Amino acid sequence: MRRDSLFYQLFAQLPQTLFDLLGIDTPEGYRFDSVELKQTAFRIDGVFVPPDPAGTVYFCEVQFQRDNTFYERFFAEIFLYLRLYRSTFADWQAVVIYPNRQTEQESFAPYDLLVHSPRLRRVYLNELGSPDSLPLSLALMQLTALSEAEMPRVARLLAERTHTEAVPRPEVIIELITTIVLYKFTELSREEVLRMLGFTTEELKRTRFYREVYAEAREEGLQEGRLAGRQEGRQEGREEGLQEGLQQGLQQGLQQGEAAVVLRQLRRRFGSVPSELEECIRHLSLNQIEALAEALLDFTHLEEVFAWLNRSA
Structure with missing residues (x-):
């Protein structure tokens, strides 16, 4: 999904x-x-x-x-x-x-x-x-279909190619690689993904994902630091706020994206979706949305979706 x-x-x-x-x-x-x-x-x-x-x-x-x-x-x-x-x-x-x-x-x-x-x-x-001989755009496409066992090696290979090839927008490639891996390994932290891919912090900071989440997380960290009243507290609050903000931003983005895809599948199969059903799906957890996406394969009527939601509740 x-x-x-x-x-x-x-x-x-x-x-x-x-x-x-x-x-x-x-x-x-x-x-x-x-x-x-x-x-x-x-x-x-x-x-x-x-x-x-x-x-x-x-x-x-x-x-x-x-x-x-x-x-x-x-x-x-x-x-x-x-x-x-x-x-x-x-x-x-x-x-x-x-x-x-x-x-x-x-x-x-x-x-x-x-x-x-x-x-x-x-x-x-x-x-x-082979991904090492394909254009980077096609190798990225192929990366989405790899297993968890294969993905880290190929992701590192593609990341290295941004250094050795004339890539017009390397930050875009890095962002896409990072996003694909984060979608696959949702249980990993940002630092673990960085180590897996061999990216430097500076490279990640150039991605849109980092900039959007960092702006909010930095403000939270600074606010927490001010309340602590000491320089050490400010530094600790900033780093903890950044880490928490990145993780929350990723999870929220995954949840919203998954909900949008499920709703699109429902519209394809059953036509319009009642507003109350759409609202209910948008408030499901990420695990519930993924379970619903699997269950949709067996549904033939919209009423089955309502029944599934009632059972899940």
Whole structure:
């Protein structure tokens, strides 16, 4: 479930990733977005909009769980978009990203012709090759699909490549690597992740994640230090506030992101979601949201969601 937001960040920060997958030079002027088609509550994970109507619009979907109705929904979303925004493009191309072939649905009927046509490109991350030889953007994408045993080694490798290669925005790469690892190893502290990746404190300080959390945590630490009334107390309060703020910020961000993904899955499957149900889901703990995300795979009616929430309460 977390990978939706990870890939959104990856495409938003490094939009050339899609074109690296397709093996073509990155065209200029493309705008990446996640587009909701409100008439049917459909949402396409990624739409790369051309800068002028003579260009090609690219649809990108990340699919890490088997869904035997995926192509039915995906093509419905695409053709609805084509109808609504026909004046903004001249051609279209679709890309689906899987961790491996086993995740793809078993039967393509009645969409065999579209699935096997040049209109659709299916990408299997475990078949892209070795991360040390891939472009950094693709290696980052591959990193999201690795196991806990493999991830630390590959993450360190990618971090080292930001020092040895001509990377235009190394702080973006470092931020994405850190975010991916923190999503995978939620039980680790910031210091433990730093040691795992071999990042210096200065490198982490350049990431947006650190800056946003540090600003609030620093203020809390200073306030606590002032109340202590001694220089030693100020220093201790600052460091404890920073550590607590980072951990709280990470957990809150994970909880909010997971809740948003679960709500999107509910809208895809059942249409609109009652406001009281949405409010209840947004107040679940991270563990409860993850449990609900797993349970959703077996639900066929919205009433089952209400029943699940009542049992959990």
